Amino acid sequence: MAYSDKVIDHYTNPRNIGTLDKSSESVGTGLVGAPECGDVMRLQIQVSDEGVIEDAKFKTFGCGSAIASSSLATEWLKGKSVDEALEIDNMEIVEELALPPVKIHCSVLAEDAIKAAINDYRVKKGLEPLEAEKSIH
Amino acid sequence: MQLPIYLDNNSTTKCDPRVFEAMTPYFLKDYGNAASRSHAYGWKTEEGVDYAREQIAKIIGANSKEIIFTSGATESNNLALKGVYEMYAAKGNHFITVSTEHKAILDACKHLEKLGAEVTYLPVAENGLITIEQIQEAIKPNTVLVSVMYANNELGVIQPIREIGALCKEKGILFHTDATQAVGKIPVSVIDDNIDLLSFTAHKMYGPKGVGALYVRRKNPRVKVTAQIDGGGHERGMRSGTLNVPGIVGFGKACEIAMAEMDTDAARLSKMRDKLENALLQLEEAYVNGTKEHRLPHTTNISFKYVEGEGLMMGIKDVAVSSGSACTSASLEPSYVLKNLGLDDELAHSSIRFGLGRFTTDEEIDFTIKCVTDAVNKLRDMSPLWEMFKEGIDLKSIEWTEH
Structure with a gap:
């Protein structure tokens, strides 16, 4: 299967690989997927007092499309407010990376990772976790 | 080459x-x-x-x-x-x-x-x-x-x-x-x-x-x-x-x-295969799947733990191999052969089959060793599972979100 140029670019030069201090009050961590499914994403956000995502990091175990989806997600998250970040839809990732149908689950996983990281941050701040929207995958 | x-x-x-x-x-x-x-x-x-x-x-x-x-x-x-x-x-x-x-x-x-x-x-x-x-x-x-x-x-x-x-x-x-x-x-x-x-x-x-x-x-x-x-x-x-x-x-x-060349081919290929295999086993958490004793001279199947097979294949696009991972298929099921060995799914997802042949050269083996080693190291650097393994976290203790 041929990968799009953008997937190859993110795979070859992934943005924002790394780890943030998950015990920090201002860091939200989302860990989604499962090793037996061949995809695990960990996405972390660091949020300022004003509620702006200052930094985002990821590590992903998965195929090129999974790596590219999470890399792209961290790029988009930086500078957004938490509320804006919640608006990111997996289909935007599919479009941007030109993912084929068999790889749509990679984008779904990236969206799940964003939501999981935000929820982790919300819980730390004493807020209610958001009801997870049931994605079909 | x-x-x-x-x-x-x-x-x-x-x-x-x-x-x-x-x-x-x-x-x-x-x-x-x-x-x-x-x-x-x-x-x-x-x-x-x-x-x-x-x-x-x-x-x-x-x-x-x-x-x-x-x-x-x-x-x-x-x-x-x-x-x-x-x-x-x-x-x-x-x-x-x-x-x-x-x-x-x-x-x-x-x-x-x-x-x-x-x-x-x-x-x-x-x-x-x-x-x-x-x-x-x-x-x-x-x-x-x-x-x-x-x-x-x-x-x-x-x-x-x-x-x-x-x-x-x-x-x-x-x-x-x-x-x-x-x-x-x-x-x-x-x-x-x-x-x-x-x-x-x-x-x-x-x-x-x-x-x-x-x-x-x-x-x-x-x-x-x-x-x-x-x-x-x-x-x-x-x-x-x-x-x-x-x-x-x-x-x-x-x-x-x-018939005429089987013996010389087999001797040459098993030497090259062993060189490739031994070099790749230098990587941490790399395992050969199946017995090494009763085996074809030109084949080896290796799992690189904490690295996903398809991602790895993309990283070694200059080497044409097969993976036990089937992330491309809708089922996401890894190879049934590897699963039948009792391998964890994650190891089955991490496997690569190397099949050498009559036209394989030493130069190609050297290139492959370097290419695969670099790719495994790179992917492990970005693998959350590798990080957890290094921190001593038992992956089985984590409640994964199946999808």
Whole structure:
């Protein structure tokens, strides 16, 4: 299967690989997927007092499309407010990376990772976790 | 050095130029139908087929009359299983096979189960092998056929064929082996191994695609299979259809070359394979799948833990290999062969099969070692599982969100 140029670019030069201090009050961590499914994403956000995502990091175990989806997600998250970040839809990732149908689950996983990281941050701040929207995958 | 490097020789091989050359006259000059008895075009091609049949029979120690030409090993396997089922229905309906067989065997068995066959699928041990005791215990009064592959396509492990053949002979049960990966690579003898039916194909041994054969024993015992393709009654009535003459001639030539060069090829390739394997095992948490003792000389299957196979293949795009991961398929199921070894799914997802071949060079092996090592290290740097492993976190203790 041929990968799009953008997937190859993110795979070859992934943005924002790394780890943030998950015990920090201002860091939200989302860990989604499962090793037996061949995809695990960990996405972390660091949020300022004003509620702006200052930094985002990821590590992903998965195929090129999974790596590219999470890399792209961290790029988009930086500078957004938490509320804006919640608006990111997996289909935007599919479009941007030109993912084929068999790889749509990679984008779904990236969206799940964003939501999981935000929820982790919300819980730390004493807020209610958001009801997870049931994605079909 | 031409990129990508081809290390997927268990999948198919390049046609040897000597084979290609032997085939060309049969496309352009001697294009007659081998069944045409009335003119020189037919005689000429029949002569070519007869000669090839001898070359092909020789490589497995058979008589040329025992070779039935087919379109490939998949068809040979289907003909063997379905043909025996129909022909020997009066004797019994129980087949014994192995869970790591090729899909051509497993799916043909499933088809026969729907028609009333009873099939025992033997599990393999962690090393990929079955034992003779397992076969012994599975045999029942209504057992008519045991079908065990000679060497596994994903792992290269070689089953105890000789012992199984001897047991089947003693019990009066037919023995079929899918020897697709073995013929031309290691010595195979239908006499010494007491094989009654054997499937093989040209394109795994530097011959052309689209031509294979089924060996059907003619003496002690005389074996017959019911034809699955009806028509002009070619191939002693067991497989109708105009013979693929250029393919058959190429198949013959490929067998002749393989017989002459098998020993030197095997010695050279096992040395290169061992070099590749040992270098890659220098990486932490890298494991060889299947036994290293009873194995084809040119194959190794390695899991790189905490790295996903498809992601790894993308990182080594200059090396053409196969992965046990099937992330591309809708099912997301990793290789059933690796799962049958008892491997965790994550290890099965992390596996790469390297299949060396006649045209593999030392330079290519060196390049592959560097390429794979770099890619594994890079992907581990971005793998959350690797980080957890390094922190001593047991991955089994985590509640994963299945998707």
